[in-house]
Amino acid sequence: MTLLTPFRSSAIFTLRRIPNPSNRKVYTSHHRHLTTSTILPHLQAPSLLEARNPKHTSLIASHLQEQGILKVTLGFNDPQSTYLQHLIDSLHRHHGHKLPISHSASRGWFWDVRPANDNFQTENHQARSETMNEFPWHTDCSYENPTPRFFALQVLRHDHLGGGTLSVTSVASLTDILSESTRRALQKDEFQIHIPREFVKKAEQKSITGRILARSQGQSIMRFRQDILTPLTEDASAALTELNDTLKKVRSSNHAVHLTASDLPTGSVILVDNFRWLHARNHVKDPERHLRRVRWDAVPFGSDP
Ligand SMILES: O=C(O)CCC(=O)C(=O)O
Numbered sequence: 627m628t629l630l631t632p633f634r635s636s637a638i639f640t641l642r643r644i645p646n647p648s649n650r651k652v653y654t655s656h657h658r659h660l661t662t663s664t665i666l667p668h669l670q671a672p673s674l675l676e677a678r679n680p681k682h683t684s685l686i687a688s689h690l691q692e693q694g695i696l697k698v699t700l701g702f703n704d705p706q707s708t709y710l711q712h713l714i715d716s717l718h719r720h721h722g723h724k725l726p727i728s729h730s731a732s733r734g735w736f737w738d739v740r741p742a743n744d745n746f747q748t749e750n751h752q753a754r755s756e757t758m759n760e761f762p763w764h765t766d767c768s769y770e771n772p773t774p775r776f777f778a779l780q781v782l783r784h785d786h787l788g789g790g791t792l793s794v795t796s797v798a799s800l801t802d803i804l805s806e807s808t809r810r811a812l813q814k815d816e817f818q819i820h821i822p823r824e825f826v827k828k829a830e831q832k833s834i835t836g837r838i839l840a841r842s843q844g845q846s847i848m849r850f851r852q853d854i855l856t857p858l859t860e861d862a863s864a865a866l867t868e869l870n871d872t873l874k875k876v877r878s879s880n881h882a883v884h885l886t887a888s889d890l891p892t893g894s895v896i897l898v899d900n901f902r903w904l905h906a907r908n909h910v911k912d913p914e915r916h917l918r919r920v921r922w923d924a925v926p927f928g929s930d931p
């Protein structure tokens with residue numbers, strides 16, 4: 627059985643104040659009282675069978691389409707991420723999502739986000755997701771085109787020492803507070819996006835050039851990671867400065883949702899539209915914190931006006 631329950635946690639007050647990115651009604655009739663404010667949809671998956679249950683997978687697909695973010699609580703142990711494997715396969719078969727790209731033959735679709743001192747998942751290279759560092763606001767794989775539209779994080783062990791809080795902010799609310807000239811400049815192909823060394827696939831291609839902000843299906847979408855961006859014009863540079871200044875303020879504003887370990891405890895999964903939400907995490911304190919990540923449905927950025 628799939629239950630649609632409001633997100634009950636200490637974060638609910640903050641969550642209620644987040645504008646709905648799609649500005650559309652998000653709940654069915656008996657939940658209509660919730661439509662004026664967006665909260666993180668929360669589903670239960672009592673067993674692995676839910677990942678192939680048409681009702682459950684359709685709800686997931688529609689929440690990803692509408693709010694672009696949701697949480698699922700797994701009612702069973704899933705150390706191999708079989709729920710996400712089956713779920714993404716169902717989204718592919720029945721809802722048109724493209725399958726993930728494998729990281730490697732042995733690890734397949736999945737990547738472990740976990741502090742590591744050795745045994746890195748890329749040979750001889752520690753990825754930033756293998757550190758305890760804070761990650762500033764970003765979208766995943768902004769240097770890739772096509773770019774994965776969705777990602778999910780399964781919490782295998784939450785941070786037991788109070789670190790590793792995941793924050794999210796919607797592109798819709800972010801663009802609302804940017805000036806018109808900045809919005810316009812961010813939509814021009816005047817940004818060089820450097821491909822981090824460990825992700826360069828063709829030696830001759832070390833960067834891509836394009837826009838940071840675009841429209842897709844009537845909504846604002848973004849790809850962004852500050853440390854790999856070079857503006858190519860003065861307008862682009864001024865726009866990037868305004869965007870960075872705005873993002874600095876967002877963390878402590880009511881535009882950001884902060885998901886602590888009590889919001890995303892061990893056994894939860896968060897699924898996110900990587901084009902309509904930016905995310906960040908603060909410093910990890912628990913060296914045993916362990917998330918598993920998967921990204922799927924790679925599509926060209928901004929090709930669908
Ligand atoms: O550790 C987290 O909470 C988020 C990790 C992340 O953003 C990433 O691996 O891209």
Ligand SMILES: [Fe+2]
Pocket residue numbers: 764765766905
């Ligand atoms: Fe990320």
